[in-house]
Every structure is written in structure tokens, then in C-alpha cells.
Amino acid sequence: MQREVMEYDVVIVGAGPAGLSTACRFKQLANEAGQELSVCLVEKGSEIGAHILSGAVIEDRALTELFPDWKELGAPLNVPVKGDEVYFLTSGEKGIKTPHWAIPKPMHNDGNYIVSLGNVCRWLGEQAENLGVEIYPGFPAAETIIEDGIVKGIVTGDMGVDAHGGEKAEYTPGMELRAKYTVFSEGCRGHLGKQLIADFKLDAGKDPQHYGIGIKELWDIDPAKHEEGLVIHGAGWPLNESKSSGGFFLYHSENNQVVVGLITDLSYSNPHVSPFDEFQRMKHHPVLKQYLEGGKRVSYGARAIAKGGVNCLPKMTMPGGLLIGCDAGTLNFAKIKGTHTAMKSGMIAAEEMFKAISAGRENDELVEFTASFEASWAYKELERSRNFGPAMHKFGMFGGAAFNFIDQNIFPIPVTLHDTTPDYATLKPAAESKKINYPKPDGKLSFAKLDSVFIGNVNHAEDQPCHLKLKDASIPLAVNLPKYDEPAQRYCPAGVYEIVEDEKGQRFQINSQNCVHCKTCDIKDPAQNITWVTPEGTGGPNYPNM
Structure with a gap:
């Protein structure tokens, strides 16, 4: 069956803050100039916001630049930060509240807002459609069209393919969406972005x-x-018991709701660590328990974040294409925020594409973007925070905190620290690592993985090809199990990977139906044997207010 081909001036992959800001800014410029320029945005989730998961406390700087009248337009930034607390948990019962003066300046949240980023994206989607952007949710970008070394667009995923690759009765081939410029804003570890970085060597020297x-x-x-x-952040227990790093958050949003979460750095070395179980036991600490006890859990989700900062930021341009937002890695980990920088990268991309198309250019490399981005406040902010993550990895929790306090609060330390070990290469053999016995969930504060996946509204069509691809199917049992006790059983927060024993022996089972699209397996597998690709459209979580 022939693929349908549609042509646009700009095609954008992913309806997160970066992609939506690109779409809105481009159409603003086109409409102001009276030019009929077309923008198509495709999103793999069932609706805009369905796959968006973030803390989230956001700065409104980029939003104010994009829509100065966002308050009048009803943007869902309804809860200004009124209190800001940081704790170091010394054990499962005790903790130390950090004095406000001792907190690195980037972590202060005065003037910021507690939001549902999913709802912010839904609102941005409405603004984009009002400006004339064509938005197609439920259409994942499955392939990049590259011809003669030039990005020419994308192909959306086929629908109606069975688990063995055969065509079902309702089979519909994906469409070719061709464009003068294609923007990739898939979020952290986007599967097309990952391929583009490798194909165009965008990370050379980084x-x-x-x-x-x-x-x-x-x-x-x-x-x-x-x-x-009220905004609460903290670090220490329970991750410090396994010499892992990361931190927790608890934000009091509107309507008597709180969001609570844990970020576990994927540089951890003990293969017995389970980020999900660390999070579940963390909620029993009195600092968190005092708010959660007697409450009801409404939703659950997980997502990887790119936290390397400017030292790891790849080249963001290639012939015919741009890589922006968390697809490139523009999050400022010192602030634990990436929405404002992602939006700004998208707005700059829109401005450079509009200039190029207005001048009659197409499918060339927008080298101007690099200079414009590096001149922006977003890049300067990332440059100023370049040592934050490497200092924590290099000097540990206390040494890193001391370094960052001096670097951010007293005077900039004139060095650039580097962390050159990939996260997948940090695991030690299981036999050399301390076994961790996690407590059973109590069903009140802590819960099981599958119960959690259920309230994330996760669903995939069952009879479709598995979207978690193994380069070598023998590695999980032959290599990862004896050496690392197959860590996929624990680093996945959705129970996707299991070692199953039956009368035929052991086998590595992939429960792809459970997948929340966090991409952790693609990142942390020590053999780099797992590749995440897009499942059939609308598959995955359906997050409310996340």
C-alpha cells in the first residue's frame, strides 16, 4: 500500500514545551508578516499532555517572552511558590533542614510556579492551534527521512501491524511528512534524536x-x-545507603494535591538498586509521611531526564534538521528545571527557520541557530551551571555540595569539570555489590510496581511488534544475569523486564504492555543491548495533571 505524502514548511516531532514553543513562535512570526507558512506537529501520545511528566516547578521567563499576556490567556500557572525548603535526610527517621542561605542560588524558587506540565502543554497546544498549527496526536514519528545526507522529514508509524510483523485487516501505512526544516523535540533520549546524534556525529568532542x-x-x-x-527538595537517605546520588521533591499544588517524586542518578554502581523501591520506602520518612499519611494516591509515572548540561550538549543542527529541548539535553540540573530552557531553544529555532524560509532557503543547515542559542540567556545559564553535576559525581554528596555552594553563591570557580564515564558503564558486578532487601509495600504509603502502572493508565495494543528491541537476545541471560543479576529487573520502574523460570528453564521476558516510555532501559543497560522505538500510536501512559 502506497504511503501518503504531505508537505509542509516545518514539521515538528513531539508536543512537549520545546516543540509547542517552536510551533507557536514560528506561526506568530509568519502571521505577523502575513505569510501563509504551514506547520505540522506530531505527538505519539493519545492527546497533548498524555506523555508529559515533570515535577514541576517552572520559571515563567520563556513563557512571558512567548506570550506576554499569558495570565489573561488563562495559562495554568495558578500556584506561585510561597515556601522553599531543602532537607538532607540522615536516616529513615531523621533529617536536617538546610538554612536558606546555604542553598545554592540556582535552587531558590522565589517567583516560580508549581504546575502540572501536562496541563501547561495542553494550554500551549490550544494556543498553537489558534495560531494555525496542525497538530496530530496519536501519530508517532517512527523514521527520519534522510536523502543525500539531508533531513527531509519523517515517516509516522504504521498502524495495524501484528506482533510478527504481518499486516492485520485494519493495516494503514504511516505517512511521509516532508518539510523544508524538521525539528526534533521528543524529550529526553528521543529515539530519532539518538539516531541523529550518532548518524551526524553531533556529540563529537563532548x-x-x-x-x-x-x-x-x-x-x-x-x-x-x-x-x-510549599516546595520541598532533599537528598540523602535512602539513596546514600547504596552510595547512589539523586534527590526527592514534594510540591503542594492546587486543590489539596501534592506531587512527590525521586530522581535517581543513573550513574549508580550497585546493580541491586531499584529506583522504584527506593522511592517507595522514601515516602515513609517523617519529612514526607507527615503530608502523605491518610491521603490517596491518584496517579503514577516515570521519565528519564538528561542532566549532563552544557558539557554534554551536542551540536543541535544538521542539514534540514534541528535538535532542541531535552532531545538535545538543555535541562539545567542545578535548578532541577528544563522547561524554560527547552522553550527558549524552540523559540530560537523558530526564529532562525522563519528567517531562512523567508529568504527562500530550505533543507540547508541552520548554522545561525548555534550562534543565536549561545548568545541567549538560556545557554549562558547552562554555561554558568556547567560544573554542578560533575562536582556531585566527582566529589560526592558533601564535597559536591560545598563546591557548588562556593561556585554558585560566592564566586565562579574558573575550571570546567568533566564526567566522561557513561551511565551504562558504571555498574559493578553483583557479587561485589551489597544486596538490598527492600521492605514490602504497605498499600498506604508504598505500593507495588504493577499497581502503580495501573494508575498511570498505561496501555498498548497487545498484538503489535515489541517496541523494546534486543540487539542480541542471548545477552540478558548469558551476560547480564551472571554478572549483574540482570539489572533490568530493577532499574525499570514499570515491571517490563523479568527473569522467568518454568519447566524449560530460564527466559528473559519483556512485558512491553507495561512500558511507561521512560527510556531508562535504553540508557542504563550495561551492554547497550536494548533500543526503545515508538510503539503503535496512542500507546503508553495517559497521565492526568502530571
């Missing part, structure tokens, strides 16, 4: 990207315990 896995829950809590606008 440190390897570093990641964390963020696991989050949304809770309804007792109104008497709710403090709208």
Missing part, C-alpha cells in the same frame, strides 16, 4: 550525556495538611 530516572506520584491529601505553594 562528554557523554548523563541521566536520571524521575519517578513521580500525584496525591490527594488531607486539606488540614495542605500548604499550597
Whole structure:
């Protein structure tokens, strides 16, 4: 069956903050100039926001540049930060509240807003459609069209393919969406972005990207315990027991709800670590328990974050294409924020594409983008925070905190630290690592993986090809199991990977139906044997208010 071909001026992959900001800014410029320029945005989720998961406390700087009247337009930034607390948890019962003066300046949240980033993206999607952007949710970008070394567009995923690759009765081939310029804004570890970085050697001369896995829950809590606008961050227990790093958050949003989560750096070395179980036991700490006890868990999700910063930022341009936002890695880990920098990268991309198309150019490399981005406040912010993550990895929790306090609060330290070990290469053999016995969930504060996946509204069509591809099917049992006790059983926060024993012996089982699209397996597998690709459209989680 012939593929349908549609042509646009700009095609954008991914309806996160970066992609939506690109679409809005491009159409703003085109409409102001009276030019009929077409923009198509494709999103793999069932709707805009369905796959968006973030803390989230956001700065409004980029949003104010994009829509100065965002308050009048009803943007869902309804909860300004009113309190800002940071803790170091010394054990499962005790913790130290950090004095405000001792907190690195980037972590201060004065003037910021607690939001549902999914709802912010839904609102941005409405603005984009009002400006004339064509948005197609439920259409994953499965392939990049590259001809003569030039990105010419994307192919959306085929629909109606069975688990063996055969065509079902309802088979529909994906469409070719061709464009003068194609923008990739898939979020952290986008599968097309990953391929483009490799194909065009965009990361040459850069440190390897570093990641964390963020696991989050949304809770309804007792109104008497709710403090709208309170932001709590912290580190230490329980991750410090396994010499892992990361940190937790708990934000009091609107309607007597809080969001609580844990970011575990994927540079951890003990293969017995389970980020999901670390998060579940963390909620029993009194600092968190005091708010959650007696409440009801509403939703659950997980997503990897690219936290390497400017040292790991690849070249973001290639002939005919741009890589922006978290697909490139523009998150500022010192602030634990990436929405504002992702949006700004998209707005700059829109401005450079508009200039080029107005001048009659197409499918060339927008080298102007690099200079414009590096001149922006977003890049300067990333440059100023370049040592934050490497210092934590190099000097540990306390040494890194001391370095960053001096670097961010007293005077900039004139060095650039590097972390050149990829996260997948940090695991020690299981036999050399301390076994971790996680407590059983109590069903009140802590829960099982599959119960969690259920409230994330995760679903995939069952009779479709597995979207978690093994380069070598023998590696999980032949290499990873004896050496690392197959860590996929634990680093996946959705119970996708299992070692199953039956009368035929052991086998490595992939429960792809459970996948929340976090991409942790693609990042942390020590053999780099797992590749995440897009499943059939609308598959995955359907997050409410996350």
C-alpha cells in the first residue's frame, strides 16, 4: 500500500514545551508578516499532555517572552511558590533542614510556579492551534527521512501491524511528512534524536550525556495538611545507603494535591538498586509521611531526564534538521528545571527557520541557530551551571555540595569539570555489590510496581511488534544475569523486564504492555543491548495533571 505524502514548511516531532514553543513562535512570526507558512506537529501520545511528566516547578521567563499576556490567556500557572525548603535526610527517621542561605542560588524558587506540565502543554497546544498549527496526536514519528545526507522529514508509524510483523485487516501505512526544516523535540533520549546524534556525529568532542530516572506520584491529601505553594527538595537517605546520588521533591499544588517524586542518578554502581523501591520506602520518612499519611494516591509515572548540561550538549543542527529541548539535553540540573530552557531553544529555532524560509532557503543547515542559542540567556545559564553535576559525581554528596555552594553563591570557580564515564558503564558486578532487601509495600504509603502502572493508565495494543528491541537476545541471560543479576529487573520502574523460570528453564521476558516510555532501559543497560522505538500510536501512559 502506497504511503501518503504531505508537505509542509516545518514539521515538528513531539508536543512537549520545546516543540509547542517552536510551533507557536514560528506561526506568530509568519502571521505577523502575513505569510501563509504551514506547520505540522506530531505527538505519539493519545492527546497533548498524555506523555508529559515533570515535577514541576517552572520559571515563567520563556513563557512571558512567548506570550506576554499569558495570565489573561488563562495559562495554568495558578500556584506561585510561597515556601522553599531543602532537607538532607540522615536516616529513615531523621533529617536536617538546610538554612536558606546555604542553598545554592540556582535552587531558590522565589517567583516560580508549581504546575502540572501536562496541563501547561495542553494550554500551549490550544494556543498553537489558534495560531494555525496542525497538530496530530496519536501519530508517532517512527523514521527520519534522510536523502543525500539531508533531513527531509519523517515517516509516522504504521498502524495495524501484528506482533510478527504481518499486516492485520485494519493495516494503514504511516505517512511521509516532508518539510523544508524538521525539528526534533521528543524529550529526553528521543529515539530519532539518538539516531541523529550518532548518524551526524553531533556529540563529537563532548562528554557523554548523563541521566536520571524521575519517578513521580500525584496525591490527594488531607486539606488540614495542605500548604499550597510549599516546595520541598532533599537528598540523602535512602539513596546514600547504596552510595547512589539523586534527590526527592514534594510540591503542594492546587486543590489539596501534592506531587512527590525521586530522581535517581543513573550513574549508580550497585546493580541491586531499584529506583522504584527506593522511592517507595522514601515516602515513609517523617519529612514526607507527615503530608502523605491518610491521603490517596491518584496517579503514577516515570521519565528519564538528561542532566549532563552544557558539557554534554551536542551540536543541535544538521542539514534540514534541528535538535532542541531535552532531545538535545538543555535541562539545567542545578535548578532541577528544563522547561524554560527547552522553550527558549524552540523559540530560537523558530526564529532562525522563519528567517531562512523567508529568504527562500530550505533543507540547508541552520548554522545561525548555534550562534543565536549561545548568545541567549538560556545557554549562558547552562554555561554558568556547567560544573554542578560533575562536582556531585566527582566529589560526592558533601564535597559536591560545598563546591557548588562556593561556585554558585560566592564566586565562579574558573575550571570546567568533566564526567566522561557513561551511565551504562558504571555498574559493578553483583557479587561485589551489597544486596538490598527492600521492605514490602504497605498499600498506604508504598505500593507495588504493577499497581502503580495501573494508575498511570498505561496501555498498548497487545498484538503489535515489541517496541523494546534486543540487539542480541542471548545477552540478558548469558551476560547480564551472571554478572549483574540482570539489572533490568530493577532499574525499570514499570515491571517490563523479568527473569522467568518454568519447566524449560530460564527466559528473559519483556512485558512491553507495561512500558511507561521512560527510556531508562535504553540508557542504563550495561551492554547497550536494548533500543526503545515508538510503539503503535496512542500507546503508553495517559497521565492526568502530571
